[in-house]
Amino acid sequence: MQSTFWGSHGRAVCLLIMVSLGLSSGLGYTTERVVLVIIDGLRYSEGMGDATHAQVPNMAALAEQGALVGDFQNDGFTYTSRAVPAIWCGAWTEMNTFNDPFCNGTANSSSELPSVFEYYRKQLDKPAEDCVYTLKNLCSWKASLDPDYGMDYWPLYHEAGATDTDVWHETEQVISGLAPHFLLMYLADVDSRGHSGNWDDYLNAISIADSLVGELWNTLLADTAYAGKTTMLVTNDHGRHDYDFTGHGDGCLGCRHIQLLAIGPDIQSGLVSEIPRTIPDIAPTIGELLGFTTEDATGTAMLELLNPTAGTEKPEGGITPSSIALERLYPTPFNSELSIEYELEESHQASIRIFNLRGEQVWTSDLASDGPGVHTLKWNGRDQNQNELASGIFIVQLSNQHLSHSQKVILLK
Ligand SMILES: [Zn+2]
Numbered sequence: 001m002q003s004t005f006w007g008s009h010g011r012a013v014c015l016l017i018m019v020s021l022g023l024s025s026g027l028g029y030t031t032e033r034v035v036l037v038i039i040d041g042l043r044y045s046e047g048m049g050d051a052t053h054a055q056v057p058n059m060a061a062l063a064e065q066g067a068l069v070g071d072f073q074n075d076g077f078t079y080t081s082r083a084v085p086a087i088w089c090g091a092w093t094e095m096n097t098f099n100d101p102f103c104n105g106t107a108n109s110s111s112e113l114p115s116v117f118e119y120y121r122k123q124l125d126k127p128a129e130d131c132v133y134t135l136k137n138l139c140s141w142k143a144s145l146d147p148d149y150g151m152d153y154w155p156l157y158h159e160a161g162a163t164d165t166d167v168w169h170e171t172e173q174v175i176s177g178l179a180p181h182f183l184l185m186y187l188a189d190v191d192s193r194g195h196s197g198n199w200d201d202y203l204n205a206i207s208i209a210d211s212l213v214g215e216l217w218n219t220l221l222a223d224t225a226y227a228g229k230t231t232m233l234v235t236n237d238h239g240r241h242d243y244d245f246t247g248h249g250d251g252c253l254g255c256r257h258i259q260l261l262a263i264g265p266d267i268q269s270g271l272v273s274e275i276p277r278t279i280p281d282i283a284p285t286i287g288e289l290l291g292f293t294t295e296d297a298t299g300t301a302m303l304e305l306l307n308p309t310a311g312t313e314k315p316e317g318g319i320t321p322s323s324i325a326l327e328r329l330y331p332t333p334f335n336s337e338l339s340i341e342y343e344l345e346e347s348h349q350a351s352i353r354i355f356n357l358r359g360e361q362v363w364t365s366d367l368a369s370d371g372p373g374v375h376t377l378k379w380n381g382r383d384q385n386q387n388e389l390a391s392g393i394f395i396v397q398l399s400n401q402h403l404s405h406s407q408k409v410i411l412l413k
């Protein structure tokens with residue numbers, strides 16, 4: 001497992017496990033569709049960071065039903081042409097110039113690394129109409145030309161209109177007409193209003209973007225294709241300077257601190273997560289929910305935002321499986337020994353498996369000799385060969401033939 005140091009601005013540097021793959025698919029999330037919204041250049045202090053939420057009442061209300069990452073940052077380039085591709089790719093990617101056939105053959109940029117669109121479409125065999133990127137009428141930067149992915153798996157770029165409100169109306173048509181399982185709506189006006197230097201225009205653009213996010217969520221709730229099975233993520237590519245709202249692009253906290261709001265059936269309600277996260281974590285989180293891997297991503301899925309019961313497999317219809325339950329994991333975080341308390345109804349064919357965030361099994365124990373009842377198993381935080389594992393998040397899974405229950409634990413060295 002690779003690890004790297006993460007930190008910025010003299011704040012506490014913390015050890016974060018950087019892994020490239022989400023968990024394997026099929027863990028049974030309720031989420032079937034994901035909608036991602038990017039609001040360009042919204043500084044946190046005028047958004048969710050303003051305690052009165054004056055410009056963002058809709059997003060503040062959504063955050064109460066969903067989850068917010070308290071410390072979400074752009075940890076790379078704080079400008080759009082690099083940060084938006086980092087959101088799609090789950091990594092800070094180079095951008096290459098190419099002659100874009102969808103842009104009259106003019107020079108354009110494509111990402112070096114594959115994007116979330118390409119992972120989604122190729123791995124799940126989805127048509128472009130099921131993966132739509134709505135934005136205003138401009139020749140957008142394109143996804144990758146990676147030989148394993150590339151143009152055959154690009155999203156349907158739906159470019160129309162000139163304002164965020166236009167983009168929303170187009171998005172509304174896309175939702176009712178195509179009902180894609182993956183939709184990205186990109187709102188550009190907050191950044192351009194900020195650059196214009198008019199403070200009131202900038203605040204007004206934030207209020208408009210906020211009300212469009214509210215309308216979007218209400219539209220999803222009213223649409224039978226989306227209601228109850230859609231997760232929405234709302235983020236920014238970058239903020240704006242602490243010292244000058246008209247610009248951005250350096251490493252000041254105003255440029256770095258941005259928003260990650262998540263709401264949906266698998267997302268915890270009312271959570272403000274304390275675990276610091278960054279832009280590359282978005283694409284792996286989408287992959288985790290929809291069941292594809294983001295193999296070139298450097299970020300990791302934000303499992304801490306999910307309901308503890310999310311991601312557990314449901315029994316197949318018609319079978320009455322013998323019950324198993326993961327009762328308790330303690331302490332968490334743990335340092336030297338984790339106690340895993342579980343209950344079995346029958347004594348055969350159950351096992352405990354522990355995975356890292358790459359989805360690799362690091363340890364397993366067969367529970368065949370346990371009778372019915374409650375048992376406690378100890379795990380010493382080492383792999384099967386008794387090698388020490390690095391600090392990080394691990395998934396403890398109790399399963400039998402038909403059922404599987406998972407919980408996250410944190411190993412802190
Ligand atoms: Zn800008």
Ligand SMILES: [Zn+2]
Pocket residue numbers: 240241242247248249250251252253254255
């Ligand atoms: Zn700045």
